[in-house]
Amino acid sequence: MPDPPPASLLTLRGIRKSFLGVRVLDGVDLDVTPGEVHAVVGENGAGKSTLMKIVSGGYAPDGGTVEVDGAPQVFRGPRDAQRAGIGIIHQEFNLLSDRTVAENVHLGHEPVRRGLVDRRVMRERTGQLLASIGETTLAPDATVGGLGVAQQQVVEIAKALALDARVLIMDEPTAALADHEVELLYGLVRRLQQRGIGLLYVSHRLTEVFDLSGRITVLKDGRRVTTVNTADTNTDDLVRHMVGRELSSYYPDRATSDDLGPVRLAVRDAGNRKLHAVDLQLRAGEVLGVGGLQGSGRSALARALFGVTPFTTGEVTLDGRPVRLRSPRSAMRAGIAYVTEDRKGEGIVPRQSVLDNALLATRAVGAARSGRAARTRRVRELLATVEVRAAGDDQEIRFLSGGNQQKVVLARWLALDPQVLLFDEPTRGIDVGAKSAIHDLVRRLARDGAAVLMISSDLPELLGMSDRIVVMRDGRIAGELPADATEEDVMTLAVGHVTETDR
Amino acid sequence: MQIVQRRPLPLRRVRLRPGGVLPILAILAVLLVLVGIRQPSFLDPPSLMSFLGRSAPVILLAAGQYFVIVSGEFDLSVGSLVTAQVVVAARLIDSDPARTWPVVLLLLAFGALVGLVNGLITTRLRVPSFITTLGMFLILVGAVYLWSDGAPKGGLSEEFRRFGRRAIEDVPLLGRVPYALLVLVVVAVLAVALMRSDFGRTLVAVGDNPRTAQLSGVRVWRTRTVAFILSGLAAAVAAILLGGYSGVSFQAGAGLEFGAITAVVLGGVALGGGRGSVVGAMLGALTLELLFALMNFYGVSGALRSTVQGAIILLAVAVSATRSSSR
C-alpha cells in the first residue's frame, strides 16, 4: 500500500456496519486527497454502496471514524455531510419527478438572495452546470418526470456538482449514460480534479476506473482487500483481488447434456418500449444467465416475460404453444415464476408472517387447486426444503435476514410448481452462506426439469451458475456466450464498443 | 439440515408485536375496572349483555372499516351510508310489517352497491379513497335529504326494529341476549373467519405491500374493491341494528365514520394498511363505547367529553406509534 499523501481531504478509519446481523462492512480504511480520483471497486454486495452512504451521511456507522480535513465528523444526516463538503451522486435516482431540473439540482441548498430563492440564479447555474457536463439540450425549467433515464442521471450529477463539494462521491455514475455522455463525464471529472476536488469513484467498469483514477481500493465481502496506485496495477490483478477465485469452486455442477430437455420457452422477435427484437430460447433443465449493465434491458426482459410490462410485438411460445403474457396472473397460470430484484419493494410483504409470505401466490392464483390444510402443509415442507431459518413460521418476515427472506420468496413460487423460473439478482444483498444455498437451490430446480433464467450483475455468479449466457445491451440481446466464457467476454458484450476501442 | 423451527411460545397467542391486541385489551381492562368500581351492577350479565347489544352497530362498523383500512384505504362514507339506509328503510317499509324482509335485503344490496362504487372509483379511476368516500359522503347525505324533502318519512315496522331493540329474555346465566348481540357474534365470527381465509390474508398483504401482492398474482384492485363492498355491507347491517335500536333520524349515522376510524386505530390497526387484526378493531370500538358509558357513570360534563376522547386517542396512538418505531 502506497503512503497516503500528507493532506488528506477525507479519511475513513475502521468503518463497520451491520444490517440485521449481516456484517456489510468490517473495518474499512480509506482516504481521498485533493484533486485525486480514488476508485472503489468490488463485486456486488462487497459493501461499496453502504460505505458511500456512510460517507454521505445516509447511514451512521456502527464503528470507526470519518474525518474531513483531519477533523472527526459525526454525520447525523445528509445535511451534515453536505455541510462538511461531501456530495454524492446516487446510484438510484434521488429526484422529485414533479419538480423542475433546476429545483432538483438545488434541492436543499437553493441559492438565496436577500432571504429569497433566486430563481434566475438557480436556472442560470443549472444551465451552466449542465453545459459544463456538455448537456445543452436539457432546459433547467423542464420537469424531471418528463425526462428520459439518461437525462435524469445527468440531473443527478448536476445536483451533486451544485453542492460545491470538496469531496464528491460518484456511485456508478455512468451506469445509465450513453456513450457520448460517458466521454463528457471523463472531461468533467478531470476538470473537477483540476479544481482540487477529491473524488470517490465507484464503478463496475474497470475501463473507466483505469482511465480516471489515481488510486484504487478493492472491497470484498465488506473488507478492504487492498489499495493500489492505478499505475502499478492492471485489470487482471484487480479482477483477482475483486472476485477471488476461492468461491467459484462452490458453484454447483452445471447441467449435463442428459439434463437438458426440450425448448420450453421461446421468444421470437419480441419487443416493447424498453426491448427490441428479442430472440431467446430457454430449455428445460438449463440455467440461462442474463448479463448486461444496469438499464440494459435485463430486468425489462424478465418483467416482459412475467407480464408486468408485456411484450407489445413478437411472440412467445411455451412448450411450443403460443402464450399471451398480459399480466402476472396469466404468466403464473402459464407456469412462470419471477423472483424480483427489489426484494424489499417487490418481493416481500414485510409485516406479514413467513407463512403468509410463502402462501401469497398460492392464495392468489392456485387457491382452487388444493385444500387449505394440504396447501399449508406443502408450503411448510417447502420452507423446510429451502432451509429457512426463522423463530417460527409466524414470525414477521422483515425480521429475517436477506437470505432467508429470499428463501421464503422462493418457497412462495415453488408452491406453484413453476415450469419456468425467472430470477432477477437472486443473491443481491445476501450473505455468502445463504448465497451458495440459493445457488444450490437454483441448480436443483433446473435439474428437476425447470427452465431457469437468471439475471445477475455479479459476474462470478453469472459465470459460475449459467449453462449459457446471453448479454443484453440497449434493450437488445448483444450476444450469447457458452458456459466457459470469461468475465471479460461478458463485459465486452455488455459495454459494447467503448471497451473494445479502449482495449 | 435446518428447518423452520417452531417454538410455540405461550406469548404467541396474545401477540406482543405492534398491531397486536394486547394494548387494547389492557385499555379495555382498565376501563372495565373503573366501571366496576363506580357501577358494580354494570358487570351483571343482563346489563352487560344489553351494553354489548347496543354497542353492536358501532362494532360492526369498525369491523367494516377495518377491511378497508387494512388494505391501505379509507372509508369516510359509512356514517352517511347508515343515515341513508335508515331513512330509506323507513320510507320503503312505511310501517308495513310485510315489507320488512324485502327491505332488509334491499339495504344489504344498497350497501354493497355503494361499496362497489367507492371501490371502483378508488381503484380504477385512481382517486384517493379519502376523496372518493368524502365525495360519496356528500352525495349520500345530499341525496337522502333531497329524496325525503328534508324530513324522514314513513316509519319502521316492529319486525324491523326487533333486531336492534329486542332481546331473547330469560336466558339462563346471561339473563337476556339481545338480537343485536347475536348478529354481532355471527358477523364477528364471519369476519374472523374471513381474515383467516385466503382472501383475508391477501387483503392484509395488499395493504402492506401492493407491489409484491400484484407481482404474486393478486388482483389488487379487486381485493380492495371487495374490502369497500364489505365495508358497505357492514354499514348496512349496522344501519339495520341502529335503525332498530333508535328509530328513524337524520342523526342516525352522524359522525360514525370518524368513530369507526378512531376505533380501528385505537385497536392497533395502522392507517395506511398492512397491520392489525379485525378483533383489535372491534375491541377498539367496544373500548370507545365503554369509555362513553364510563363518562355517563362518572358524570363527566357533557361538554368536556370530546376533550377526554381526544386526549385518550392521541395518547393511545402516540404510545403505539413510538413503540413500533423504536423497533
Added chain:
Amino acid sequence: MSVLTLLPVRRRVPGVFVALTLTLAIGWLVVLVDGGQLFNQSTTVSLLHVAAGLGFVAVGQTLVILGGSLDLSVAYVISLSTLVAAETMNGSDGALLPAVGLALAVSAGVGLFNGLLVTRLRINAFIATLGVGLLLKGYLDSNYDGPAGATSPGLVQSLGYQRVGPVPLSFLLLLAVTGAAWFVLSRTRFGHHLVAVGGDPEVARLSGVRNDRVLVAAHVLCSLCAGLAGVYLASRLGSGAPRVGTEGLYDLESIAAVVIGGTALAGGRGGVVGTVGGVLLLASIDAIFNQLEVDAFFKQVIRGVIIIAAVAVYARRALRKAAS
C-alpha cells in the same frame, strides 16, 4: 425570450380555471334564461365574500397537503380564533392589533402542536389533527354558550364590509395571502423544501432537507391561515362565534377546494393558485344555485360529484403523463 424565462413558465393554467370559466359561462346563461343576472354587483360581492372565508383556510390547507400532511382541526381553530380576537377587542378599536396578534398567535400554537404530534410522535396526521380538533371542541363547548366578545367597529368596517368596486377588501387580502403563499412556495427555501418533503420524504432527507422542521412550519402556517380566516369571520360577524368553523364545514370544504385545485392529496404536486380556483369554483356553484334557488341538498350531491370527478381527471392526466 429572457422575459419569458423569468416567468414560472412550466406551470400552465391549472385545469380548474377552465372548469371555473365554463361554470361561470354556463351559469350566466342559465341564470339569464331564468330571468336573473349572475354578474350584478351584490351577487359578485357575496360570491367573493364566501370565497374569501374559505380561501384563507384552503390556502393554509394547501401548504400542509403539499407537504404530504393534512389538517382536520382547522374548523375548530377558526372558531377559537374568532373568539380570541373578538373577546380581546371587546368592541374597542384600540385593542385591534393586539387582539389580531393574539388570535394568530394562539392559532399558530395549535399548528405547532399539530406539527409536533405529526413529526415527533409520528402520529398519522389524520388521527393527530382529528384528536386536536376534539380537544379544541371540548374547550369551546365547555367555555362558550354562544357568540361572545365584540369585534372592533374599525375592523368590521374595514375587513368585514369595505370594498373596492365589487371586490371586497377581504378578497383582496386573500389575493395578497395567496400571493404570499405562492411566493413562499416558489421563492423561499422553505417552499422548495416543503414540496420536496411532500413529493418524496426520502429524497428530501438525502438532499439535506430537515423534513420535521419543514412539516412543523407548514402546520404552523396552515393554522395561521385558519386563524386569519377566524379574524376575517369575526369582522364579518361582529363577534366571536364558537361554531362558525364547524358550521361552515371549513375542514372538509378546504380539503375539497385544495384537491379540486389540482393539488395531489399525497403531496408534492400542486399549488395555491389552483386552490383559489377551487375556492372560486365552489363559491360560483353556490352563487349560481342561489340564483336558481336550487335545493341545497341537490347542490351537495353536485359538490360530491365534482370533487370525485375533478380528482379523477387529475389522476388520469398524471397517469397519462407517467405513461408517455
Added chain:
Amino acid sequence: MAALAAVTLLSLTACATDEPGAGPSGGSSSSAAGSGTGEQSKFFVQADYDAELALLGATPTGPADKPWEQMLNPTMVDTATFRKAGPHKICFSNAALNNPWRQVGFKTMQAEVEAQKSRIKEFVHVDAEGKDQKQIADINDLLGKGCDALIVSPNTTATLTPAVEAACKAGLPVIVFDRGVNTKCPVTFINPIGGYGFGHAGAEFVSQKMKPGGKVLALRILPGVDVLETRWSAAKVAFDKAKVDVVGVEFTDGDPAKTKKIVDDYLQRYGTIDGVWMDAGAVAVAAVEAFQDAGKPVPPINGEDQLDFLKVWKDKNLTAIAPTYPTYQWRTPIIAALRILDGQQVPSPWKLPQPTITQDNLDRYLDADMPPLHYAMCGCTDLPGYPQRWK
C-alpha cells in the same frame, strides 16, 4: 364530517329557538354555565324571564281560529312609509332547511305565499345552509335584487346583526322571525313567546307530576347554543324552586341512539329516574323507548309537538306535556310583509301565542294521517295543498 354532523345538529335545535331578550348573548362571554347544574347560566336575564312568563298567561288579540295572526300585548308601529302598490316581490333569507321543523315551517310559508299569490308576483328564497357567513352574503345578494320586502330568519342572533342592519339601511322593510337580532331596526320581529316560556312549561309540569325531591334527568341537544341555554335556564329556576334533584344534564347531539344509551346508563346508575326534561323534542321518543326497553315505567316527561311523540304519548298513556314552538309562525312574516306594504300598522315585536299541548287537548293535535315527524302546530290545515304538501 364531524362538522357536518354538528351542523345538522345545530339546525335541529334551530327549530327550538327564540329571541334571547335584549341579547345578553351579544356582548358578554360566558363561562361553563350550560353543563353544570350549579350556577345559573349567564344567559339568564330575570327581566326577560319575568316578561315571558307573564305572556304565558296573557290573552292574545286577533282572530281566535288563526293563532298566526294573533298578537300578545301588541305595540303597533306605523308603516306608512313602506306603502307600495302590488303585486310585490318578497325575498326570504333562510338560515337553514335541514331539519323537520324548518321543513314543515318552510312548506307552510310557501303555501301561504301561494294562498296570497294574487298579491305576490315573486317569492325569492335563499338557503344559507346553517352558515352565518353564507347568510350574511345571501342578505347582501338579495339587496341587489329589487325586493319589495325582506324576510330574515337569522342563523345566529349576534352574528347576523350587522348584516340585518345593513339591510335596514337599504330602505326596504325588513321582517325578522324565529331568532331575533340585536337591533331594533327591522320593522318587526315575529316569534312566539320564547325559550323561557318553553323551558318553564316543561320543567314546571315535570316537577309537579313527579314525586317531591325525586331525580330529574335533563336531556339537552348541544351545549353552547344561546337559544337552548334560555330554555334550560328557565327550567333550572323551576327545578330549583321545586327542590327536585337534577341528577344529570346530558347532551344528546340530537342522536336517538346516544339518547337511549345515556338514559340506559342513568337508569343503571340511579335505579330510577323520576322525571325527564328535554330542551327540544327531537329525541323525546328515543328517551321514552329507553325506559320501555329497560322495563321501567316512563316518568313524567316533556316533548314537543312532533306527531311521533304525541302518538307515543297517546298510545302508552304517558304523563307528558308538549310545550311548543309553533311552526305556524312561518305564515306570519308573509302576512306581516303584505300588511307593511299596504301601509297597515303591525305590532313590533309581534308576539305570537305559544300553546302547550296537554293531556286535555292532545286528541285535537294528534293526526294519524300525517308523517311522524310532522309538527302538529303548523296551522296549515286551511292552506292550499294540505295535506299532500306536508307529507
